[in-house]
Structures are given as structure tokens and as C-alpha cells.
Amino acid sequence: MRAPVIECDCLSVDLGGVRVVDGLTLRVGEGDFLALVGPNGGGKTTLLRVILGLERFSAGSVKVFGGLPGSSPGRIGYVPQRLFFDREFPISVRDLVLMGRLSKKKLFQHYNRPDREKVDEAVCMVGLERLIERRIGDLSGGELQRALIARALAGEPELLLLDEPTASIDPQMKTIIYDLIEKLKERLTIVLVTHDTALIGRYVTKIATLNVTLELHEPNSVFPNP
Amino acid sequence: MLQDIFAFEFMRNALLAALLSSIACGIIGTYVVVKKIGFISGGIAHTAFGGIGVGYYLGINPLLGVIPFSLAAAVAIGLLSKKAKVAEDTAIGTFWAVGMAVGVICIGLKPGYAPDLFSYLFGNILTVPSFDLWMILLLDLLILAVVWILSKEFLAISFDEEYAAVSGLKTMALYLLMLCLIALTVVVMMRVVGIVMVIALLTIPAAIARMVSRSLPGMMVRAVLLSAFFSICGLWLSFLLDVASGATIILVAGFCFLLAHAWRFFRLSPGAPGLS
Structure with missing residues (x-):
């Protein structure tokens, strides 16, 4: 059995007196995708934030x-929603x-050549090497999204958490991003929050629907390949 | 023309004060603008007036009274606005007024007329004593050192505080430290433009610099230069026209701010893409 990366047991989270996650039990093993x-407000982002140590659970x-959560920052890469x-x-x-190299550096330590090499990689x-000097305000939505993924990758994570990386991006760019994630899944454990139920079926190893409570499915049983 | 002006020692001191304060102003102003904490900075500046009053009441140099007072205010406002269940603007507004009130009471308690208090409120760059110049230089060096040492941390909490926290940074401590640097910058600039107008000179140079900058250090350098330019222009104009120096500096800065936005508006209006 593969080593567990994330283990949630009967997890409940309250935000401002409202229960957004209730009795969630989930196990993500090494190499899982x-x-x-689930619907907006169903607790997906909240679950990611709990895993990152940004949100308390009750x-x-x-x-x-x-x-x-929060005790191993150097091993986790996080791609937040780009719209913020x-x-x-x-x-x-x-x-x-x-x-993205922050988590590998000590306080007061400046970035050095190995950090810059990791950034180039x-x-x-x-695929943004031509735009590396560009100001982020001049990127398209899809380019900015890829830059945020690059930031997470620069920290050489073992676990990658992505929060709706394809929200409001044109379909062609979506495919580019999913192809990129597909490449990454060989060496990383990935948790992906998404609405693209039609697209993800062929990429993932597990699918869970979260609407306050969690239900786990085999990928092909719910969203069969077209 | 210029020789005439700098024949006076007070003008030389004024010029030095303008140049030295521009360093702190441009660097810290950059953080104030990108992190959008202008209102907090205004709160710290006005609370600092309490420190002036306390210093005046105790009969010490008001600068010595204002430094601990404004640092305490920075930490208190920072904690209250992030941790307590108080709306941020309520917390800031309360400190803002309470600090001013403490200052007014302390000054009232001390018998006699307080002639130079006006200069702390509205600035009087023409009366900067040498002691204050040394103090400004010292604070400049301190601010430069801290910003240099913590440049990557400050960039991270300015751009994306949550990511900084996820990366294992103590974001609250760093934020409070940043507010403390703002407090020190307020002290540095008090002599130049005064407490009431500090916030304009802290934000205007940095805001203009941001329009043409691609990195935080680049924005800082431009903001320092702009701030020095506004201060010297204002100083020179105030000398020519015989009007208040602090207010003139602010008017020069404000005018340039409008000019910069007008330039951007007309440059970008034919549907051109964003600045590079």
C-alpha cells in the first residue's frame, strides 16, 4: 500500500457558524490524482485551505x-485561484x-543561483520561457495560470494542490493546462478542484464530489470516457 | 539663483532633509501602495501626534516622544485590525482620533504657548535642526537595512499574503514589522510635510512610479527620485512665492499625479494594450 499523503478522518469545518464540510473521511496516497x-460553496476550496493549514477545522x-496541516510547507505546492x-x-x-522557492529558504536568506535555475526549469x-521578463499584468488569463503553476513547481513539491486552474479560460487553453497536469501526475500527488467534469475523466485516478459531505467515485463510473 | 538660496544654512538643511526623507518615503511608500495600506498608514501618522504631545509635555525633543508612540500605534492598529473582531476601518479611525486627542490634551496641560506644534502638523522644512537631520539619516539607514534583509519576505506578503503563509512565513510578524517601518517613515517625513500631509507624499511618488515599473526595486528607485524631485521643486517654489513649504510640496506632488494620470489616459485611450 502506498504511503498516505493526506488523511482526513471525520473532518468537519465551520465558517462563520455555517458547517461547510461535514464528517469528511478521505485518504490520498502517494501518486494519486x-x-x-461539486457546486460552488460546497466546501472544495475550504478543504484545500484546511489541508494547507490556512483554515481551522472544528x-x-x-x-x-x-x-x-501547515507543518511541511516545503513539500506542498499550491496554485490558488488566479482571479484574486x-x-x-x-x-x-x-x-x-x-x-515558489520561499518555502525552501530560511528567513533573511536571499535567493541564489540554484533557486534561479529551478525557476528557469x-x-x-x-512553456512561458519567452514571457519570463513580462509583467504579470500583461499576461493573458491562461498565461497567468501557467505562471502560477510554475511558481508551485519551482518549490519542488511532492503534493500539488490546484484550485480551479481552468476557471474562465478558453477551451484551447484548458487543454494545454490539462496536458501539463497530465505530465506532472507521473511524479506528483495531485488534488485538483474543478468544474470541468467532462474533461477530467480520462486524467484522474479518483473523483470525489464534495457538497458539505463527500462521496468518492471511480473515475470512469461517473464520467465515462466519450 | 540657486547660490542665493543655498547661501542660507537653513536652506541647506532643508534640502538635506528633503533628500534624506525621500529615501524612506520612496521605499516604504512602495509597500504602502502595492499592499494598499494607505489608510492604515494615515492612521499611524495621525496617532503619532499623541507622541508629539507627550514629548512636548515631558519637555524632551518631540521626535523622541513620537518614535515609541508611533511604533506602539503601528503594532496596536495592526493587531486590532487583523485579530480582533473589529472592522479594520473602525479600528484605524479610533486610533486616528484618540492619538490626536492625547496630543491635544498633553499640549494643553503644559503651560505656555507651543509655537512649533504647527510645524509638526503641517511641516516646516525650513526649521529642521541638525539633530533632526542626524535622526532622519539614522532612520533611513535602519529602514534600508531591514528592507534589504527582508526583501523576499516583504515582496511575498505584499503580493500574496496567503501564499507567504503557506510557504511557512510568519506573515503576521512580518506585517507588523512593515507597519513599524511605516511608523518610522512617518517620523522621518513629519518635518518635511507634517503629519496631516504625510500620507500624500508617501503614496503619490510610489503610485506614479508603479505606472512604469516592472519590479518592486525598480518602483522604489523611481519613487525615491520622484519624491526628491517633488520636495525640491516644492521647496524652491515656496521660497520664490514665500508660501508654506510642506503644503507647496504636496501641491506639486498632487499636480504631477494628475498629470501622470492624464498622460496615461490619453496614451491608452486609442485602445492600446497595457504598459510594459
């Missing part, structure tokens, strides 16, 4: 790499991706 689907238990960023912020793709991986 889990897709989390009952049950969560272990990430065998420890408390200030696109006027004066930062280039290179500096944005460099931020990650940027090549997502």
Missing part, C-alpha cells in the same frame, strides 16, 4: 505527510515564480 468536484483530524490577484502589481513572471515546463 484526485479531482474534487472536529475530526487531518494529517498531511503524517503531520499537522492584483494585476497592477509590478512583478515579472520570473519574480513571481521565484516566490519551472518556467520552461509550463
